[in-house]
Amino acid sequence: MNIRDQWPERWPLQPVPRDAWAEQHPTYPEAEPRIIRAALARAERRTGGNWYVFAGSRQVRADRPLGFHVAGTELVAWRDRSGALQVGPGACPHLGAPLSEAAVHRGALVCRWHGMRLGSRGRPGWKPLPSHDDGVLAWVRLDGAGDEEPLDEPVIAARPVPRRSIDAVMAVTGVCEPSDVVANRLDPWHGAWFHPYSFTRLRVLETPPVDGPAPVEDRFLVEVTFRVAGRLGVPVLAEFTCPEARTVLMRIISGEGAGSVVETHATPVGSTADGRPLTQVVEAVVATSPRTGFLLARNAATLLRPAMARAARRLWRDDLAYAERRYAVRTGRHDRAGRKP
Numbered sequence: 632m633n634i635r636d637q638w639p640e641r642w643p644l645q646p647v648p649r650d651a652w653a654e655q656h657p658t659y660p661e662a663e664p665r666i667i668r669a670a671l672a673r674a675e676r677r678t679g680g681n682w683y684v685f686a687g688s689r690q691v692r693a694d695r696p697l698g699f700h701v702a703g704t705e706l707v708a709w710r711d712r713s714g715a716l717q718v719g720p721g722a723c724p725h726l727g728a729p730l731s732e733a734a735v736h737r738g739a740l741v742c743r744w745h746g747m748r749l750g751s752r753g754r755p756g757w758k759p760l761p762s763h764d765d766g767v768l769a770w771v772r773l774d775g776a777g778d779e780e781p782l783d784e785p786v787i788a789a790r791p792v793p794r795r796s797i798d799a800v801m802a803v804t805g806v807c808e809p810s811d812v813v814a815n816r817l818d819p820w821h822g823a824w825f826h827p828y829s830f831t832r833l834r835v836l837e838t839p840p841v842d843g844p845a846p847v848e849d850r851f852l853v854e855v856t857f858r859v860a861g862r863l864g865v866p867v868l869a870e871f872t873c874p875e876a877r878t879v880l881m882r883i884i885s886g887e888g889a890g891s892v893v894e895t896h897a898t899p900v901g902s903t904a905d906g907r908p909l910t911q912v913v914e915a916v917v918a919t920s921p922r923t924g925f926l927l928a929r930n931a932a933t934l935l936r937p938a939m940a941r942a943a944r945r946l947w948r949d950d951l952a953y954a955e956r957r958y959a960v961r962t963g964r965h966d967r968a969g970r971k972p
Contacts (some may be wrong), residue, residue: 652827661835662820669841670817670849671810674873680782683877684896684913686769687800691716696740698731702776703901707731708762708769712738716764717751718771724749724756767798767915768896776899786875788882791890791919797932798917799939805951807958808908809877809897815954816879816895819853819871825949829942831864832856848872891918893943908958912951914943 683701686708691697693710698721700706705721707730719740721730728744735741739750753759761772763785770785790796805812815821823833837852851871856864867886873879881893893916900909916939919925928935959965 650831652824655823658820658824658833658835662818663841665841666838667814667817670839670851670873671814673839673849674813674817674879675810675876677786677873677875678779678782679777679786679875679877680772680784681774681777681779682763682770682772682782682785683776683898684768684770684785685898685911686802686913687915688716688764688767688769689800691764691769693735693738695735696731696733698729700901701771701773702899704773704776705729706760706771706773707733707740708771709735709740710738711751716762716769717759718762718769719749719753719759720757723747724754766793767917768800768894768913786878788872788874788878788880788892788894790892790917795921795926795929796891796917796919797929797935797939798915799936799943800913800915801940801943801947802911802913803944803947803951804900804909804911805955806903806907807910807951807954809899809910811954811957811961812895812897812910812912812950813873813877813879814957815950816871816881817849817851817873819851819855821953822853822855825953826946829858829946830855831858832866836868888918888920891916891920893917907964910954912947914947916940916943 685699685701686697691708691710693714696707696709698707706718707721708716708718711717723730723742723744725742725745725747728742730740730742730749733740733742739748741748749757751759763770765787772781774781819835822830833853833855835851835853837850839849839851849872853869853871855869856866858864865887867883867888869881869883871879871881877897879895883889883891893914896913898911898913900911902908
């Protein structure tokens with residue numbers, strides 16, 4: 632008798648059939664480009680209030696500054712004496728020294744070139760920027776980079792409560808624009824083909840409309856099995872939505888881990904030496920489960936976070952190739968590959 636016939640349906644782990652990759656059901660007939668284009672166009676009209684994710688909350692420390700770029704602007708982040716997030720321009724107003732190399736002393740930056748102290752009150756020619764720490768991700772509001780009406784706080788989708796969840800954050804950077812990253816996430820059909828090591832038995836059950844009135848929230852509803860080990864997987868029902876222009880949210884709505892979310896944020900960084908755009912993908916995984924074993928596992932969250940981040944980074948190794956290729960194709964740069972200037 633087939634083991635799948637005897638396997639209890641209530642168990643979260645289920646047997647996965649041994650199907651050859653090339654024998655999967657093709658998804659290209661359903662993956663209509665116009666569906667993705669329409670959902671992307673509506674997502675880009677949703678305001679983020681000029682807020683940009685730049686790091687995981689734990690990356691910003693009180694003992695040293697974190698340097699980064701958003702939309703070509705050099706910035707620096709640190710924590711003050713109360714632990715609050717602070718963000719400001721990355722160049723010292725005196726002679727332009729890199730504040731990413733400054734010391735943090737009593738909650739303020741001290742420039743290593745001449746000792747200028749820069750804190751939350753600022754100085755002439757140097758003013759801290761609006762910032763927000765949501766407990767998982769660190770944000771900065773850069774009104775000079777965006778053309779949206781500023782919001783007091785970023786648009787953040789509901790997450791599992793911290794005391795019953797584990798979160799992990801990873802970041803990678805690719806040669807593309809934020810829209811290419813968002814378009815990748817608005818193509819759930821590629822999952823089992825492009826990531827067979829992680830997904831199988833994927834079916835898109837619901838897609839947003841192409842024409843007609845724009846929905847309040849575009850939604851892709853996906854039935855998929857996450858591979859765990861060998862021929863075992865976890866079947867779930869998940870939805871993909873865009874709370875704002877540079878964010879795609881995946882939420883498990885039924886199955887093991889219901890309520891868990893994966894937030895994918897696309898932040899423009901700057902440009903390469905030859906003028907191509909650079910985009911940083913910051914992805915936060917916030918996992919939850921009512922099972923006793925999961926609550927016990929929270930005690931080992933420090934050990935689990937690196938493994939969760941590695942799994943996300945493995946997926947983005949492929950998905951960045953997708954996003955970069957999309958950028959190259961739509962801009963015609965793939966035709967120039969290998970040509971001499």
